[in-house]
Amino acid sequence: MPELPQWPNVAVSHRGGVTELRFHTDDGPLVWSADAHRDLTDAFRWVGTDRATKVVLLTGSGDTFCAEIDVRGFAEMDWDELWWEGRRMLTGLDDIDVPVVSVVNGPATIHSEIPVMGDIVLAADHALFADRAHFAVRNTVPGDGVNIIWGELLGPTRSKYFLLTGEAITASEAHRLGVVNEVLPLSELHDRAWKLCNDLAARSLPVLRYTKAAITIGFRRGLQENISHGLGVQGAGHWSRGGVQGTRYTTEIPDS
Numbered sequence: 001m002p003e004l005p006q007w008p009n010v011a012v013s014h015r016g017g018v019t020e021l022r023f024h025t026d027d028g029p030l031v032w033s034a035d036a037h038r039d040l041t042d043a044f045r046w047v048g049t050d051r052a053t054k055v056v057l058l059t060g061s062g063d064t065f066c067a068e069i070d071v072r073g074f075a076e077m078d079w080d081e082l083w084w085e086g087r088r089m090l091t092g093l094d095d096i097d098v099p100v101v102s103v104v105n106g107p108a109t110i111h112s113e114i115p116v117m118g119d120i121v122l123a124a125d126h127a128l129f130a131d132r133a134h135f136a137v138r139n140t141v142p143g144d145g146v147n148i149i150w151g152e153l154l155g156p157t158r159s160k161y162f163l164l165t166g167e168a169i170t171a172s173e174a175h176r177l178g179v180v181n182e183v184l185p186l187s188e189l190h191d192r193a194w195k196l197c198n199d200l201a202a203r204s205l206p207v208l209r210y211t212k213a214a215i216t217i218g219f220r221r222g223l224q225e226n227i228s229h230g231l232g233v234q235g236a237g238h239w240s241r242g243g244v245q246g247t248r249y250t251t252e253i254p255d256s
Contacts (some may be wrong), residue, residue, distance in 0.1 A: 002209050005046055011087035012047075014081070017054035017201035018194070019047055023060060029064035032110045032133065034073025040114070041085055044092035054201045054208055056096055057193060058118060059103035063126070063186060066110045076242040078128050079235045082244075086231050090145040093117055094223050097209045099200050103193045104129075105186060109168065113149035116179055122193055124186040127171040129179065134234075136166025138245070139216070143234030152219060153179050 004012045009030060011022040021043050023030040030036060047056055060066060074082065093100070094117065102118030109130040115121065116129070131150065134142035142163045151159040154177065161167060174180040184192055200208065238244050 005043075005186055007043055009033075009036040009039040010043040012043070014052065016181045016198060017052070018197040019050065019053040019055070020057040020059065020132045021047065021061050023066070024061035025051075029062045029063060029106070030060055030066040032066055032069040033071075034077060037074075037085060037089065041089040041092060044089065044096065048092060048096045054098055054203070054205050055197045056098060056100045056185055057103065057117060057197050058100060059190070059193070060105045060108075060115075062106070063124070064106035065104050065108035065112075065115060069110045069130075069138075071138070071244060075126070077244075079238070083228075083231050083235060086144045087227055090114075090117070090149075090227060091224060097212050098205070099155060099212060101193055101197050101200075103222075104171075104180070105189060105225055109147065116153060117149060119215070120196060121180045122181045122182045122184060122189055122196075123171040123174060124167070124189050125171055125183050126175075126186065127180075127183075128168045129171075129174055130166055130168040131163050132166050135164060139241070141230075141234040141237035143230030143232070143237075145227050145230065147230050148223055152222065153177070 004014055006012055009023060009025055011024060013020045017171055023040065025031040025036065026178045047053055093114065099120070100118045101120045102115040102122065104115045104121065104123040104127045106124055106126060107128040108115055109128060109132040111133055112129045112131060131146050134146065147163060150162055154162055162169070171180060171183045175183045182192065
């Protein structure tokens, strides 16, 4: 197999038809940034065209998936570049034509839509899901796909509450709601994920591709049709405030 590409925020490994993309910042939990945004975009596009990949395993590093955002790099980008890259990131993940297994190794409170886009989603028992990258913490519009993904998973009433309040959903509640398929202790999570991945990878590549196409028809159509509008109104929200406000945020909700 040719040498695997690597990105500063995405470590790539491959075994038995399974390609793992492990998100990280300096080998610790991923801090969302302009660099991470670009790295994930490129990694999704690469793995989606890699002919040796029969299953994709997405995971984070340590005991947190992503719970911090550094906006400073985004503030230096033109909006047209952010719009273009933002569309390509989520549609690139959605366009992967083989099964995607997500391992949510801890709190996913920044861009939590990414792991729950997996075809199979496993979560550590201490994981949390929230949207603390937009409205609740940063006073920005949640339009870059988080609105579409969580609207699909939670339904209109629950998803609006989730996005407007920054509500945190525990792993057990996410399992009850059907967002997560299995909840396990962190120490057991990756072994279980690899068992599922290896079982899937035992199938033929054509069957895996055709099956992925069959089970994602409606969702893919909705994402492609709606993501540009969401990014457009998100950009309008930034414009109304004088542009992207560049600083670093934790996921705490400000006091009212």
